Amino acid sequence: MLTSLAIRDVVLIDRLDLDFRAGLSVLTGETGAGKSILLDALGLALGARGDSGLVRHGADQASVTACFEVTETHPAFAVLDEQGLEAEAPLILRRVLAADGRSRAFVNDQPASVGLLRRLGDLLVEIHGQFDDRGLLDPATHREALDAFGNHAALLRDTATAHAGWRQAAEALDRAKADAAQARTDETFLRHAVEELDALSPEAGEEERLAEQRSLMMNAEQIAEAMSAALEHLSGERGAESGLAGASRQLGRIAGKAGPILDPALAALDRAAAEAQEAVHLLQSVASELETDPAALTKAEDRLYALRDVARKHGVEVDALPALRDRLAERLAAIDDNGGRLAALETATKAAREAYSAAAGRLSEARRKAAGRIDKAVGTELPPLKLDKARFATRIEELPEAQWGPQGIDRVAFEVATNPGQAPGPINKIASGGELSRFMLAVKVVLSQVSPVPTLVFDEVDSGVGGATADAVGERLARLGDGLQVLVVTHSPQVAARGGQHLRVEKRAGRDSTTTTVVPLSDPDRREEIARMLSGAQITDEARAAANRLMASS
Incomplete structure (x- = not known):
């Protein structure tokens, strides 16, 4: 699972160190606060294409370090052994992106290719969003997923x-x-x-x-x-x-x-x-x-x-x-x-x-x-x-x-x-953005017990839904969180209420600059955030009461 993420000089993020727990973690915040920046930063550490536009204005370089705790039998170690790299848990993936677009990658402080980082990233994290083309959205993975679901190991060997x-x-x-x-x-x-x-x-x-x-x-x-x-x-x-x-x-x-x-x-x-x-x-x-x-x-x-x-x-x-x-x-x-x-x-x-x-x-x-x-x-x-x-x-x-x-x-x-x-x-090709994430959620709920990927990330899986449907989305995310680590970017109070860990993304404007930061929320702060999501800018007592009910029922 992803245990920590250290981000330096990525777009609006100056310096940010995050710790993550097992189970379901939710990230909320107002539109434009910078939630997508967090996913872009994580993507860099996982081998996504680097763009010089991700480097914070005025900085020489951006860097992202992601730390993972995995079992000794995880397939990532076989990939590293194949490449002649020594590694032991935790696995630390680091990416440095210069302002001129040049990029360097490291695995446990050993120089590596960005391609290797991507291979490891595919084994450690699945990110599901509207524009994702990895994980189960890549048809090349479907046969392997079906074989894992059907427990076909012996037939495959034969x-x-x-x-x-x-x-x-x-x-x-x-x-x-x-x-x-x-x-x-x-x-x-x-x-x-x-x-x-x-x-x-x-x-x-x-x-x-x-x-x-x-x-x-x-x-x-x-x-x-x-x-x-x-x-x-x-x-x-x-x-x-x-x-x-x-x-x-x-x-x-x-x-x-x-x-x-x-x-x-x-x-x-x-x-x-x-x-x-x-x-x-x-x-x-x-x-x-x-x-x-x-x-x-x-x-x-x-x-x-x-x-x-x-x-x-x-x-x-x-x-x-x-x-x-x-x-x-x-x-x-x-x-x-x-x-x-x-x-x-x-x-x-x-x-x-x-x-x-x-x-x-x-x-x-x-x-x-x-x-x-x-x-x-x-x-x-x-x-x-x-x-x-x-x-x-x-x-x-x-x-x-x-x-x-x-x-x-x-x-x-x-x-x-x-x-x-x-x-x-x-x-x-068939599903729209919001449908796509929910389809992926349904499939991952079914395949969760056979996937080697320990961390799932859903970007606005609740887009365009509310009420009972949003509650169903939250219930399934929580169910996934019982066996896997799940991170979800959400605008739904029903989903946010089910998080075991709640992080709020905030944009702070100073005299000379604007920065994005992430704040871990305590239970009282969670209630205020969920109430804000229910009522908007003006938080009412009714919204707080509704937030209490959502948290109590989750």
Whole structure:
């Protein structure tokens, strides 16, 4: 609910700080006192369009700060989280409007866009007046309002889930069709490429093996010479093997005389001799396998170059050629078996559409039943509001399939007919100013328990009515105030008498300026104000007595 409103330099308001209570609060005052300025100021804080004409003459800027106490589960917090803004209760919306028309917005002292302020404002306050185009006067909100009234949350979840499944199936089918069309276009290329790769039959790691083999064959002669020289050093007459054997013999002759002192050296010579013999065997083995045939070198080079040419043509690495061949073969197989795959996807898409249609149909049926209940409930509220000839009707139409969505297949619109025989039409097109506010009051009375908006503002909802009708308006506003915060600008003493909080808007003229202020009224002051509303400028004892009766009966 709106707990406070701080206004600085807005039109005739110099400095004003207001506190609001829960329940029904009424704002009264003589015509021209400035009640509309208060609504303009509140609208600024809620993201309404700013006009430099709202800045008080002589001031550099105007500012309005609105403070709201809301529960932690209120949808406003989800909006703030979506925008990456941290916030906790209370929510404080502030708008600063410069004299040159530039505007700044803040949420809990964090800079924000005016658009975000408007989104939050729509979730926190509904203002109903003759020129309002927000809240229930916006047809885009009617389907959501009907679903809230009908408690359709489970049906909405089922419909949204089915819609997501249908869209996924349809997208898979579209992709498959596009792939098939592209594959048919590329079929000749694909067949040639697969045949070429099959003929080449590339293997993973083959490029590295061929490159090593080629390098070895290209340097075979030098490698052979080096190995021959190494073998001569190892096993020649004066090679390592001969030298190790001679050293071992020399030490062996005196080993018995030296005792164990030479054992480690003899063991080391034995190991060295064994390692030298192993090296000789390895070199001889490599020498026997070393390929020096020029034809073999040519064959290896041709194979390596062929692999690299094909890889370059397809824009891949040589090692990726086997995987490329498999992918191209899969695309060919898809062409050959495309009819079966597409048929399966079409069957799945058809089934998903039918599932969505069934879920959306159940939601539509529930909406039609809820529409009957809401029409009847609103219709009951109309006669006491001097709208006994009017008719409220909820129109539900099926949308074109291209507009079906997660919320179903229906367009929902609240319509009215103000005279018998007249076709229902949009509320804001059919109803006059005073009728419009009373229609909104009737609808809000019915929807009050399901709306997430905690604060309602009615601007002259009692316009053009009096007596029993004004009393009926006041009774319904008070009933709304039992569950919501309701602020009403009124000229009706019957409505004013029902307020739990009464604020009087006054215009005060000074020597150099005129200002608008708001005065909270005590019970005696309320009686005087209501008496003034009953009798005019001259307040009589009869008017005071009548005011007492109104206050006592409210």
